[in-house]
Amino acid sequence: MKTTLWRVRSFRDLWLAQTVSLLGTQITLLALPLVALLLLDASALDVGMLAAVEFLPVLLLGLPAGAWIERLPLRPVLVVTDLLRALALLAVPCAVWLDALSMPVLYAVAFAVGLGTLFFDVAQLSFLPALVDEDRLVDANGKLELSRSVAQLAGPSSGGLLVQAFTAPVAILVDAFSYLISAVFLLTVKGDRHAGGPEPSAGLRREISEGMRFVFSHPLLRPLILCAAIAELAFAAVLALQVVYAADILRLRADAIGVVLAIGNAGGLLGAVAAGPLAKRFGNGTAFLISIVLFGGGAVMLPLSAGPVTFTCGLFVVYVGVVIFNVLQVSLCQTVTPTRLLGRMNSVFRFVTWGMVPLGAALGGLLVAPIGLRGVFWIAAILTVVSLLPPLFSPVRTMRDEDIADAPEEIAEPDSALERATTGETP
Template sequence: MATPSRLGLLRDPDFGRLFAATALGQLGDRIIFLALPLVAIMALHADNFQVGLLTAMTTAGSLLVGLPAGAWVDRMRKRSVMISTDLVRALILLTVPVAWWADLLTIWWLYAVALFHGILTVFFDVAYVSYLPHLVGRSNLVEGNSKLSAIRSVTSISGPSVAGPMVGLVGAPATLLLSSAGMAMSGLLAITIRKREQKPESSERPQLVREIKEGLRYVLQRPALRAMMLGDSIFNLFLVIYQTMLLVFLEREIGLSSFGVGLILSGMGCGALLGALLATRISKRVGHGPVIWLAPLVTCPLTVLMPLARPGWSLCVAAIGLATLSLGGVVRVVAQSSLQQALTPDRLLGRMSATSRFVSWGGIPLGGVVGGALGSGFGAAATLWIGAAGMTLSVLPNFLSPLRVMRTLPTEKEPELVG
C-alpha cells in the first residue's frame, strides 16, 4: 500500500474508516473506564474491595477465554468479529442506565456487565490486532500502529473530559449511554470497510486444543516474544493494582469531584497522545527493542508522586507524572505491537495475540482483587506505592532478552519451529 504524503495511511479510505471506527469505539471505552467505577463508588456506594472486584470482573475475560479466543478468531474473518463484538457490547452497556432508571441496578448487575463486556473485548482486541497487517501490509505496521495509537490517545483525553462533567450533570449510570452509542457507531463504521479478507482455510475437523498449543509453542519458543509477554504480565498486574485505588484515592483522600478526576485522566491522555506522535521517531532513534524496556524504566518511577500528593501544586506535579507514564506506555506499545506482528506469520496472528494477551492480561483480575484487598488493609496511598514499584520492576524480562540490542524490525518472519 503506497503512502505518498504526510497523511500516509490516512489517504487510504479503508484505513480511514478503521481510524474513525477506532476513535468512536475508544471514546466509548474511555468513558467506561471512568464511569463504570463511579457508578459503583457514587451511585451504589461500593466499598474499596467491591471496587477492586469490579475491576477484576472487567478484565477476567482474558483469563477465561484468552487462549481459545485466538484459535477461534484465526478461523474467522477478523472484520466480522470486530463488527459483531462492537454491536453486542453496545447493547450490554445500555442495560446499566436502563436498570438504574428501573431501580434494579445492583453491584452484581455491574459485575455481570463488566464480565460479559470484558469477554467480548478479548475477541475484539484479538481480531483488531490480527486485522491490521491484512489491511495495511506489513511494511506499514509501525505507521499504522502509531496512527491508531494517536487516535486512541486523543480519546483518552476527550473521553474523561466528556465523562467527568456528564457524570456531574446526569449521573454515572446515564453517562454510559455515550459509551453504548460510541460502540454501536464503531461497529457500523467497520461495516463500511470495503477490503475483504479471504475466509481462513480450516481443516475438516478443527482441533481447538492442538491449535491453542501451536500458538503457545510459537510464542514461548521465541525469546523476544516471550520476554515481551512476561514484561507485560508484570506491568499490567501492578498497573491494575495502582489503578484500582487511583480513583478511590483521588475521590476520597484528595477530595476531587468527578470533573477533577476527569481532568487527571485527560492529562494522562495528553501524555499518551504525545507518545503516539513521537513513537515512530523515538523507536527509530533508540531502537525498536531497547525502547520497549527503556520507556517504562524512565517513566514508571514517576508514579510515586501521586501517593505523595496533597490538594494543590503537588497534585498537579503528580498528574504530570501520570501523563509521562502514559507517554512511555504508548511508545512501548507501538514498538512492541509492531515487533510482535512482524515476527508472526499471518495464520498465527490471532493465536499469537491471544496467547500474549492471556499471559500478560491474565493477572489483571488478580490485580483488581489484590488492589482492593491492599486498599482495604493498608489504604489507597500505600497501594499506589506498591503498584509504582511493581511497574518499575517490569522492565527486567525485556532488558535480559535479545530486545536489549534489537534495534530494527525484522524484514522476514521467523521460521516456524517444528515439534
C-alpha cells in the same frame, strides 16, 4: 512516495471505528465506578472487583479466542462485538430507571463488555496487517494508539462533565451509542477475510499449544510478554483504584477527577507521536528500554503525590512510556508472526497480559484495608520497575531492524513431556 494512510479508506474507517468507541469507553471508565460509588455506596473492594470482572473473560476464554477467530471472517467479529458491548451498557440506565440496579447487575455488564473487548481486540490486531503493508505497521499502530490517547484525553473530562451535569447512567448511555456508531464504520471496511489459521481438524488444544509455543520460544517475544505481564499486574491495581485515590486521598470532585485523568492520559499523545522517531533514532531495543524506564518512573511518582499536580504528572509520564511500548510491541509481533498464527499470537499476549488485570485489580482492592491506598500504589510502582528486567537481560536490549527481519518465524518442536502431552504428540 507512498500515499498517506489517511487516504487508505479501509484503514481510515477502522481508525474511525476505534476512535469513536474508545471515546465512549473512556467515559465509562469513569462513569461505571462512579455509578457504584454514588448510587450503590460501593466500597473500594467493590470497585476493584468491578474492574477485575471486566477482564475475567480473558482468563476464561483468552487462549481459545485466537484459534476461534482464525476460523472466522474478521470484520463480522468486530461488528458483532461492538453490538454486544452496546447492549450490555444499555442495561445500566435501564436498570436505574427500573430501580433494579445492583452490584451483580454491574458485574454482569462489566463481564459482557470485557467479553466483547477480548474478541474485538484480537480480531482487530489480526485484521490490521491485511489492510496495510508490513513496513507501515509502526505508522498504522502509532495512529491507532494516537486515537486511543485522544480518547483518553477527551473521554474522562467529558465523562466527568456528563456525570456532574446529567448523572453517571447518562454517561454510560453515551458509550453504548458510541459502539453502535463504531459498528456502522466497520461495515464500510474493505478487505474482509479469514485470519488464515489452521483447519478446524487440527484440534483446538493443538492449535492453542502451537500459539503458546511460538510466543514463549521466540527470543524477542518472550521477554516482552513477561515485561508486559508484570507491568499489567502492577498497574491494574492503580487503574482500578485511581478514581478512589483521587476522591478519598486527593479530595477531588467528579469533574476535577475527569480533568486529572484526561491530562495524565495526554501523555499517550506524546508517546504515539514519538514511538516511530524514537525507534529510528536509537533503534528498537533502546526505544523499548526507554519506554519501560518512563512508565516505571511515572508509577513511582503516583504514591509520592499529595495533590493533583504530582498525581497528574505521574500519570502523564506513565502513559508516554506505555504508548511507546505498545506501538513498538504490537508492530514487532505483527511483523515476526506468520499470518496463520496472528490470531493465536494475539490471544496469547492478551491472555497473559490482560489476564493479570483481574488479579492485580482484585489484589489491589483486598490490600487497601491492611496497607491503605498509598501502600497499594507503592507495591505497584516497585513491580513496574521490576518489569524492566526481562528485556534488559535479553536480545531485546540490542535489537535492531535487521534482527527483526531475521527473527525466526518457525515454531520450535515440543521439547518437554508437558508440551508433548498438551499437543498429543508422542516421542
